[in-house]
Amino acid sequence: MRKKSNIISLIDQNRAMLLVILLTIFSCIFAPNFANRMNFSTILISACMLAIISVGFTIVFILAQIDLSIGATAQFCGMLCVGLQPNLGWGLSLIVAVAAGALIGLFNGIVVVKFRIHSFIATIGTMTIIRGILHLYSDGGTKSIDDYSLGEFLETGQFPIWFIIIVIAAIVAFVVLSKPDIKTINGIATLVVPTVFIVLWLTTKLFSPIVIITFIIISVGIFIVDHTRFGKGFYVVGGNAETAWLAGINKDLYIILGFVICGITASLAGSIFAMRLSSMTARFIFAQKALMTALAAVIIGGTQLTGGKGSILKSYFGVLMFQILFNMIGCFGLGFEIQIFINGLILAVVVFYEAYTNYKHDLLKGQRPELLKEAQSMRL
């Protein structure tokens, strides 16, 4: 009995990862042209934007908030990044774009905290505003530049050697400092995963620079949220704002910070996407789809709207799962209708499963094992 439920909860907790694995295996076997390095690299690259977005998005979820403006923020900041590039160069324009993202996040945070508006509502408002500003700034047209060198570097380039050394050193330092306990699964994973990653990175062309950058952003996010005292505060605030307040954690500050981080990652995502393609579209559907996919991915990753729970890594797997799905459907040559249907189906199954377990849990809450044993003998 107990063991069974343990396995189920283990599956449930790692469902995004399992889905990724299952989908990959399935596609490798059945989907034409799926299983090759080039395609895997494509999937990883295409997951980058949403992966970066979902770093901040997950944090906002952990805080028991939601930010519907991420898509619009990503689009607007990407537009800004491209629009300013001719005058400022990539570096400066990226900084400006990220600053704009942070400002949008700050606005969201202040509206939620100070005006006490539910974030679902407040960010619908922000989304509308950004949509207007986006249109104004772009004049309804795409912004682009003719220099593709950066985009090319992001997709196919190589990092300079010093960068590679720094990153590997950081990974090694982290692993050594965290003193993994080899007896536990977690400990083994802490050793194996970075090793596999480093080997793959150095020996194959699987990880483009943009993927590495995404990994770095995700790692920084995971490090802050899961491994620092400051980051743990997000969970406390989301889990129970009162606990946080009593423990001297400034809940308002955390919520505002959460939104700012969310704005920053959204703008980073948009900017990096814009850099990759040297352009940014003015079609708003870009923002809408980014929001919806990120939302579904984060939920499938196991983060809950009720707050206090969530993992950036699992969100990443959620994003990855969707990209594999899209790619697979493309490989089969199926239409978008199938894609959106499966998208909805997976989300529905996950949401329903979650609701159903809660429902069961509520129904059986307080059931006593010794009485259950008795009941079994009664029924026999």
Add this chain to the structure above:
Amino acid sequence: MPAKDNTALSGSRFSNVDNKSGISKLFDKAGVYVIALCLVILGIIVSPTKFLTPDNLLNILRAVGMLGITACGLSFVIYSSQMADMSVPSAMAFSGIITVQFLHLGFVPAIILGIIFGMLIGLVNGIVVGYFRANAILWTLAMQFGMEGIMRYVWSGNQLYPDLEPGTSGAAFVNIFRLEVFGIPFLIIVMIVLYIIADIIMKKTKFGNQLKLVGSAIDAAKCTGINVRKTVLYAFLISSFTASIAGIFITSMNKLGVYYLGEGYDFKSVTAIVIGGMALSGGRGNIWGVLGGVLVMGLLNNILTFIGIPTAVQNVFIGLVFIAVVALHTYKLRKVGKDYA
């Protein structure tokens, strides 16, 4: 009785929180209509001769008629503290497509079928959200994706045209939107009637009164002998019912059914409802406020176009007004010591 003076004593320690002055009570009651009135005055200032003409006012109403209808039903969902129904667009498109598809059976059967099929979506939502307490936003979003996929697949992304020959049910169907009764568009009459019915349901029926309790505290409602699941189910059914009606209107207006009709009506309706003073936390606000919210959105759009502000800037304005109005509502709630929206 020994305890008697004690009660009286502690009674004196409470000043009556409910004692409000007349003006603030009026604002409490009128709520969003104060804002609507301000907009009307602004409109008169902007265009003294043209704004207050019956034609223009009818235009405003006509433009927000369908929004008004979806918001009317969706407010039941929000009132029951279920946040939102993101599947409104698919219910709209679905009912429209089904109606057009079945027009050959005759006008009335087709409409009925359209509404029934649209309400199927609400039924599923209601069962999953009401009975299993799934998160409403996420579930209805999944539903929206799924239905969109199904509609695209079944009708291979095509537009469905009704037969427009005069005298056919197709012509009658297309005429629904264009119908006028005593110079007032049928759409507006339907909308007003729906609001009156909704008001009666909310205030005068067992369901409506229990809905308020469910929205206020769902666990307490369960322990008060209210069938919470059924109540939430009904709320979603009502939402899909009005969405289906709006879907029939929008299909009739466009003279064709296609899967993307109704896009955007999810957020738009939520916006109108929240402007109207209904709180996401449930059990707050009333249906006339929602109508007010709908009118404010129509007026705002109209006046901004009058001033000559392009759509892009209008978005900025609407967003800002939206946040400001909601902030005002929550401020009001907080001032009387209630928790926020």
Add this chain to the structure above:
Amino acid sequence: GCGTKDKAEKTDSGKTSVSDNADGQSNLEQSKEIDVFSIIGSDGQPLILPTEKKEVPERPEDPKALAEEEAGHWWDIEYAGWTTEKENLPKSPADGAIGKKVVLLKAGDHPYWTAYVNGFTQIAEAYDIDFKILNGNWNMDLQSQQVDQAINEKPDAVIFAPVDATACAPLMRKINQAGIPIIASNTIPAEAAMKYCTAWTGPDDWGQFRMIARHFADEMGKKGGYAIVRHMPGSSPYFARTFAPITELVEYAPDMELLAMDTANLEAEATMQLVSDWITKYGDDLKGLILAGDGFSMTGTEEALKNTGREDIVVVAAGNCKTGMDAVKNGVCSGITYQSAEGDGAIALYTAVRFFNGEELDPVAYLPRHIITADDVDNYMPAQW
């Protein structure tokens, strides 16, 4: 795939010629023999129409420095592709089209695109071309992924209908660098992207709207105020179908006055509200309307005109869907542009076929321009979508 079964029989001729391979005819000869010009589209017009060229005026020094009302300002967009120096174009294999593999990157789902794919499929079946369709769903992010996927398929050619005319440049460059020929279709890519495509086919948005602007001016007696309901922001018609008529009318009918222009995101309700508001605001000054789309924009406009009793307003619109044609027939609309969706799809693949056959291609090939009016609307019925 979206191939429909009932059409499959039609292509028997194509199929037999493949099996006739034993006769010693080469693929090239066979594919040159196949006659696709006799295929009739669902609107009764030939599926493949003779394409047009157009005269290209001198490029101004600095187009962007000119005012938006001057035609020169839009030169780079309007005449994109004509003078482009192509880069690294793959050579034609010149070995015939039969049995080739093609990937169609279409921009998104829309009834227009369903018709487009219909036309496309008919040609594909005629030549027994193996094709795969990737649907960008109007989302640049999705299309950028699909480009990688398309390259990964290693097709003989890519038919590329970009979601975004400008942002597609790096995508086309990538396909080009993978050595795969591109036939761009429908939306004309910006100059930067034209470098990488072997050819482009599609409607001449600018040309058509200059044409319809003249028709519009004639209908209005070259005077009076008009307004423009624009296309969806972010799309290329958002500019083409706005500034082609504006710049044209400035020269052709200088007395006409542009009162307003705005987008209603191609929604009927929004258009109705917008047009109603304009009519109230401008009253009798408003004498004409140009619509960038003839579907929902037309429906909304029609309603607004009826509600305000202003059926006198002259309306012209783009595209030829059923709604638009009906409006022309009813006299609500005085003219719409002719743009065969099936033809759009067919010509794109046919151009690829010509490429496979080793024929010389024009860098830009427009679908023929035509204004459908009440006089000839019946020739184009039933509508394709």
Add this chain to the structure above:
Amino acid sequence: MADKVALEVKNVSKRFPGTLAVDNVSVKFNRGEVHALMGENGAGKSTLMKMIAGSYNDYTGDILINGEKKLLYSPSISKKNGIGMIYQELSLARPISIAENILVGRLPVKYKIITDKAKMIEEAKECLETVRLEHLDPEKNISEISQHQAQLVEIAKVMGNKPSILVFDEPTSALSREEVEMLFDIINDLKRKGMAIIYISHHISEIYRIADKVTVMRDGKKIETRNITDVKSEELVQMMVGKTIDKFYSKRKGKIGKTYLEVKDLTRYGFVHNISFKAKKGEILGFMGLSGAGRTELARCIVGIDPIDKGTVMKDGVDVTPKNYDDGISKGFAYLSEDRKSQGLFLRLTNEENILSALIPMCSSKGIYKKRNAGDVVTEQIEKLKISPPNPHVGVGSLSGGNQQKVLLGKWLATKPDILILDEPTRGVDVGAKQVIHDVVTELANKGTTVLLMTSDLPELVGLSDRVCVIRGGHIIGEISKEKLTEESALLAANGEGSVFDAC
């Protein structure tokens, strides 16, 4: 003497909108002493303590710690000054782990920034040991452990901060008897170590067991501070209520009728098994059981809130087993739930709406709700229960605990039930309100309503019940008649030890 004072509040006041919750109170709390704080609901005890704990930044007056004046304007300032507080409402974050809850705000770190998980678990374990919960896995989430374990975790968390002044705000309301004993051991231990302890409770017996001093508050004012040895319990009650209470449990006058309610073999697997009992018309049937014995589950099964697996409920010889709770209500049942905040009241709505909430189906015909049909139940209940303020339009959330409980009772009385099940009707309710509730319940029984009383308050059980069923581990194990009913016999029976019970 002066250097014994650990904490002193001087002329402190705190005002809420509409209430002066603490009115010019001055008290001294000594080291090495347990100082009890008593008073009716809404007397201002919690508010005074929250002030010390730094929950309010707008109090007036001075708070002195070790003779030094401190401005305790935030919980972290208070914590730094050595104040620890165990709150009346649990303040744990449910989705996160026990360890993180215990160490919230002071997670151990290594290399200055990285959290040290091993150390975290070790420290959490240490804290848990102080409340004898060392067997608990600190990585479990709070949502996975039971209510009383959570209460103990809360205590462990506060003690982990090593406070020198410790406040317990009604810590025992969610604890079992054994756990209470353990808690008292812990408190005595801490006292010996020289800590100043402030203890709030409504249980007079508890106060006599552990307190050294007692301060009584009423209506936000301090009444008196006394040594516990100098004060008799009647005196204490008098101070709390402001008047002498002659006798708590009035004699029953009504006649007990024939068997009215009969529960047969009621079973919900894993919760309650084979429950059978009979209750007569006009009888108050008590249910005795230790915490977690299954009384709440039994009540919920009888009225139909929870599904049952088998068994029948008969009323007046007719099978009325309810399908669900609305069915149960229409068949004359009413159940006053034990948790008024989350399961009883609509805190955001008014008195009137709360009292009428269960009446809606009865006042409706064909789905149309006619408020008129309810008549003046609202004023009737407000008067009968002496709800204060007696304004039907005041929000119930702003009422004191006792009055909230009265509203809850009023809601069920309004349905005029034939069978009323009371689950902890006076938990956390002050003496005055308790008196009113008892009177109303007795009168109800006198008029012929069958009352099932489930309470952990032994004097209440003994004082009110005509007969008591003993329930243990989900089974009814016996029954005690009125004659043999004493607090001792009941307690023994509930522990499964007594020989006093008659088998049913």
